[in-house]
Every structure is written in C-alpha cells, then in structure tokens.
Amino acid sequence: MAPEAKAHELVVSVSPHVRGKETVGRIMWTVNLSLLPAFIMSVYYFGPLAAYVTGLCVLSSVFFEHVYQVSLKKKTTIGDGSAFLTGLLLGLNLPPTVPFYIPVIGSIVAVVITKLLFGGLGYNIFNPALIGRAFLLISFPKLLTTWSEPTAKFIALDAKTSATPLGILKEEGLNQLIAVFGDKMTLYKELFMGHTAGSLGETSVIALLLGAAILLVRGYITWHIPFSFLGTVAALAWVFGAKDIETGNIIFFAGDPVIHLFSGGLILGAFFMATDYVTCPSIRKGQIIFGIGCGAITMLIRLKGGFPEGVMFAILLMNCFAPLIDRNVKSKMFGEIKEQKK
Amino acid sequence: MSKAVTFERGIHPSYNKELASGKAVTAAKLPGRIVIPLSQHIGAPAKAVVNIGDEVKRGQVIGETTGFVSSPVHSSISGKVIAIADFPTTAGRMVQSIVVEGDGRDEAVALKENPDYLNLSVDEIKTLIKDAGIVGMGGAAFPTNVKLSPPKEKTIDAVVINGAECEPYLTADHRLMVEHPKEVVEGLKIIMKSLGVSEGHIGIEENKPDALEAISSVVAGESTIKVWPLEIKYPQGAEKMLIKAVKGREVPSKGLPMDVGVVVQNVGTAIAVYEAVRYGKPLIERVVTITGKGIQEPKNMLVRIGTLMSDVVEQCGGLTGGAVKVIAGGPMMGFAQWTLDVPVVKGTSGILVLSEEEYVASDEYSACIRCGSCIDVCPMGLNPSILSIYAEKGFYEDARDNNLFDCFECGSCAYVCPAKRPMVQFMRLAKSQVKP
Secondary structure, eight states, X not given: OOHHXXXXXXXXXXXXXXXXXXXXXXXXXXXXXXXXXXXHXXXXXHOHXXXXXXXXXXXXXXXHHHHHHHHTTOOOOGGGSHHHHHHHHHHHTSOSOOOTHHHHHHHIIIIIIIXXXXXXXXXXXXXXXXXXXXXXXXXXXXXXXXXXXXXXXSSGGGOOBOOOHHHHHHHHOHHHHHHHHSSHHHHHHHHHHTOSSSSTTTSOHHHHHHHHHHHHHHTSSOSXXXXXXXXXXXXXXXXXXXXXXXXXXXXXXXXXXXXXXXXTTXXXXXXXXXTOGGGSXXXXXXXXXXXXXXXXXXXXXXHHSSSSOOHHHHHHHHHHXXXXXXXXXXXXXXXXXXXXXX | OOOOBOOSSOBOOOOOGGGTTTOOOEEOOOOSEEEEESOXXXXXOOEEOOOTTOEEOBTOXXXXXXXXXXXXXXXXXXXXXXXXXXXXXXXXXXXXXXXXXEOSOOOBOOOOOOTTGGXXXXXXXXXXXXXXXXXXXXXXXXXXXXXXXXXXXXOOOEEEEEEOOXXXXXXXXXXXXXXXXXHHHHXXXXXXXXXXXXXXXXXXXXXXXXXXXXXXXXXXTOTTEEEEEEOSOBTTTSHHHHHHHHHOOOOOTTOOGGGGTEEEEEHHHHHHHHHHHHHOOOSOEEEEEEESTTBSSOEEEEEETTOBHHHHHHTTTOBOTTEEEEEESOXXXXXXXXXXXXXXXXXXXEEEEEETTTOOXXXXXXXXXXXXXXXXXXXXXXXXXXXXXXHXXXXXXXXXXXXXXXXXXXXXXHHHOTTXXXXXXXXXXXXXXXXX
C-alpha cells in the first residue's frame, strides 16, 4: 500500500453510512416552537402572570432534569428540548393564578418522577406533563380549579374568578352557558379565539390549530390520533350531549359537538399531548384505536364523571394501553398474505 | 411512457449521483498485481487449481467450483502466481486468495465465440454462464447459473432486469445502460431463453432518463420486453421491491423471487451474460463507480477483478484531505473499509469515499422515542423500533417472532431514526443470536 494512503485514518462502522437530518432535538424544539402561538395568546388574555407561571414551569423542568442527571453523573439531556417541552405543556395546562410552588412541584413530579426515574426520555410510560398536572389537581384541588377571567391585568390577584365553559355546562346546562356569552355564535367565536376562562394555553383554539398545522405539515404528527380523538368526541357529544333540563334524561342525537370540541383541553390534548411519541402507540392503526379510546373516556368523564373536563385522565388512561395496543396491532407485512395461503 | 411504478413505503435519501453520472466509463490501467479471492460469491468457495510459480493468462481459470452453488474464478491479467494465502476482502473477512504478479503482456486465453448464440441449447447457455464465473453484480454475488436453474416445481414466467440502481452515489449501472443498451437487452434475451420465459421486463428509476431512453429505443418493436420507469425511491432496487413494482407480486415472507415465478438479474449481470455466451468471455472485469466528495476525481471505470482499491483510487487522483470513510458499494448497504489494500471483486459496484462534509458520526445514539418513523418507511412492513429494542435488551427470540428474518438490512430505518440508533447493527446482532 502506498504510504500516503496510510495517512488517512479510515472510519469503519456499520451501514448505512448516510443518515437523515432528523434528530430528537430538532423534533422537540419544533414542537416547542409550535406552541408559541398558544403561549402568546395566553399572555394576551391572562396577562404577564401567564408568562410567569409558564416560565417557572419551563425553568424548573429544565433545572431539575439537569440537577438530577448531573448528581447521578449522567449526561445531561436538557439540550434535546424534551424537558423544556414538558415544562411548557405543564404551564399551559395550569390556571393563571397559582402560587409559585405549584409550577415547581408539578415540574418535579413531571420530569423527575414520571420521566427520569423510569429511565429518561423513551422509557416513560405516562405523559410527564399530564402526570404533573394530575398530581397537582389531586393534591391541590382548590388551587387547580380556581379560574380567572381572561382579562389581561398586570397583577391578577384581584382578577375575578370565573367558571370555565365546561364547568358552566356541567353545573348549569347549555342554556345558561349560551346566556353567559349572549348568543350561540358569540360563544363559538369566544371559544375559538380563546377568550374564556380555563388553563393558560388550552383556551385559544385558533392558536393551537396554527401550531398543530406546523406539526402536521412537518410530518412530526399524523392525523391518526388527533382526528380519531376529536371525531370520537364530536360523535359522542352529538349522540349523548343533550339533556332534558326538566327530567335530566338524555335527548339522543341533539348534542352540540362544537362546544365540546372547542372547550376545555381537548385541542391542546389531542394535538400536543396524546400524540407524545413515547406514550402513544407507534403503529398508525393502533393510534386510531388510541385516539378513539381517548375520545370515549373524555366524553364519559365530561358527561357522567365528577370532573367537568376529562381530557387529561383520558390520555393518561390510554397511555396504559399503548404498549398493549402496539403488541397486538401489526402493520401489514410485505409478503404476508401469500404465506398464509400456503 | 407509462407512469412510474413503485412499492409501498421506503425513503428519499440525497442521491448525489451527479458526481459521476455524466462520466463515461473509462478503462482502468492494467494492474501490475491482482488479488483474486476464491470466495467472491454466495456459496462454496472456489478451489485453487494453480500453484505458486505457475504462469497464467488473462481469462484462465485459477479457481474451480466446489459445489452446485459455487462459482469459478479467473485470472484477469497474464503473469505469474506469487502467493496463495488469506487476504482481507471488502466484506471485512480474510479470504484465501490467489495473487498474480503481472507480466505486462496481458496475454489472453483463446475464447470460443458463438455468433449464433440465441440458438444454443439451454444447457449450453447455462454451462457458458457457469464457466464464465458470472455472479449477481448488483452486490449480492449469487451465482447466476444457479438462479437460472430453479427447482422443477417452480414455474418461472418473467425475467426482470434491475436497472433501478437505487443506492445513492452509484452510477455504474446507469452508465452501462446508456453506453451498452443493446448488450443489456441481448443479455436479457439469453436469460429469458435459458429459463424458457417469454416475458422480459427492465425497471429503471426515473432519475436516469437517458438510460430509459437508450433502453427503450433498443427494445422498440420487441413485443416480449417491456421497459418500466420506476419511482425514485430507496430501496427500489431490492429484488422484492422491484418485483412488487413491476409485476405487482409480493414474494412471500422468507421466500425467494422464484416463489412468485420471477427471476431478477442486475444490468451488469445481463451484459456479463451476453459477453459470456456471445464471446465466451469470463467475468474478469466490471464497471465500478469511484465517487464521493472524498475522491479527487469521481469516475466510472472498467476495472479488472482483483485490482486493489488503492490502485483504482490513485487513478482517480487519490483521496482528498478530508476523506474519512471508504465504502465498498453504496452508502446504504455498502461495507466500510479499514484499508485500501482490498481487491475489487465481482460484487463491487462502487468505491465511495465520504468526506468530512458528508460523513455522519454514528457512535452516539439514544433510547428509542417510539416516533414510528422507521415503521413508516420499512419496505418489508416490519416494526424496526420494537425489533431494535428487543435486540438491545437481548430478547432475540422475541425479535425472531416479530419477523426479524424478513429484514434485508436496507438501512431505511436507520436513515430516518431521529435517535440515531444503529438499527442495522441491532438486526444483525439479533440474527446472529437466534436461528430463523
């Protein structure tokens, strides 16, 4: 061999020798970016306090992930954007008027207990942000269900409390909900824009859909989960959603799907949380089952359960089934049918 | 021309074919010394029939077949046998090889021509192909005469010539189709005749319009041969994917193309078949694409089998300063080389030199985030995500039960994986630990 060729240290590794551009970090940061419109709307409606709550969640999530990994002498993974995303989602799922320790505790539960203790990103069974929120809701029920009016104020301490649309719907019925907003079209409009009481980032449907469109176009999420989720909610709302005020009996096929689709955490949940790669099935057919399950449990809780909103518990319950679904739903193998014929 | 056909799923890597696609094939210099591995093919290695000190001529058999699935090897130059010993090969293994020191005269053995080749008997054709040492030149190097002798219970009704060349960078088949379309078609006719088949197909990816045109103009008027433009997608040139695209048939799981009545042959193989049957020429040279940004001057060259890669690279101006990886074959399924002191063999379609700019480090990876990208691209419809996790955890039986052995290691899953997991490595690991 020519000696000059020896000067080259050749790298030897297994094929393929070229790779696509996608990385975990790129995906996670894009999802973070796609939540920017919802974040901006939350500040617009609920004031700087919204930025404070969400910011605190993000900071604590990233901080505790870093501290955990450094203290266990592991490589820190805060650069991959996943802890940032968990914090962001947790913040957008909180009411505006929570004391500082709520975001901090929620972040610890979400990032450290739900994700890192299970082995880190990829090994967690449940959606970290949702476990964080569920923990807070059960531990601090009063704080987590005190909603303020969507009127931007620098200091929201004096903000008037208000019920969420789903809360009014559950306690006082559809007619009262429409009465609060004036007429039905105004109600739809306010829901769509996000000018209602609720968790910080869940109210503005238009902002969330904008972010979801980015993810769909980039191919980071597919239609399977969100559309089957939303479709199931709409169908069940239409069939079972209407109640006779006098008797309390269900009037079939008379419900209002639009109110159910646009209110609560449904849009946020369906596009940004149920689609979490790690905790949803990875085979597309299985994702449809997952979405239908999420929709069914959501409506069961909304219509029959003790809570006005059921998206969070629906997704967490379906997270349990994701591995089971993946094991039992198989994509069609190349050459499979003919083998069976033999 | 009809609409492009394809298979389900697959990927769209950067092709980078323009580095060499416009370069006409040039003959490499006569090598001063060749190293002929006795096993360049799938099946039993050949047995040396020369001794150290023997004088050999170009085209002379120096290794004989040792079984049905085997292939002879020939000297590609004239000279003297100076060693018979183990040498490194492109696949990474040491293989017993015959080293011939050239005498510079390039004397050839007499070849028997058959001007009336289409009237030879099937057995005569197969013998000529076998004696010429022809194996699949797309990379797998399966002995061609064996492929042309399917068991009696298998009825073959179609031959497909593989002109997909879906591996990025490689352009050898492309150049062959542009420069020798007639030989490709004649080779196909010989293969059809030897199988008793009256239906021939040639599949060519649409990124080679000049090849499509050249081949189409040759087959114009041939009622039994059809040219198919193929969608530009990797791994379109995998046998099973090509058959699906052209014939709409799915080779059954764990089966072979002959199970659906099809035999696939690479473009280069078709030409080699033609030359063997028409001119009695053994397989002693092949077209190799030398490309990548790590090579000074990318080329397509006609290289004698046994020429060392270092010789070939030198004729392309050598490596650039930024060269980091040398690959025998294409970037998706080729083998990385630790030395350039390995011979070009019958299955070497390319010598790809990746520069720092093109090189992707693959030593770090993270846990599977179950994004499902690999499932969306796997041409075999497997779940590479779960297979890689099984392999990682040592659950090899579970991997096998999830159709591990249908994986043909195309690398599509690894290409798209955002966690940069070494998917092919995982598959090979699991395959090595369990029986199918």
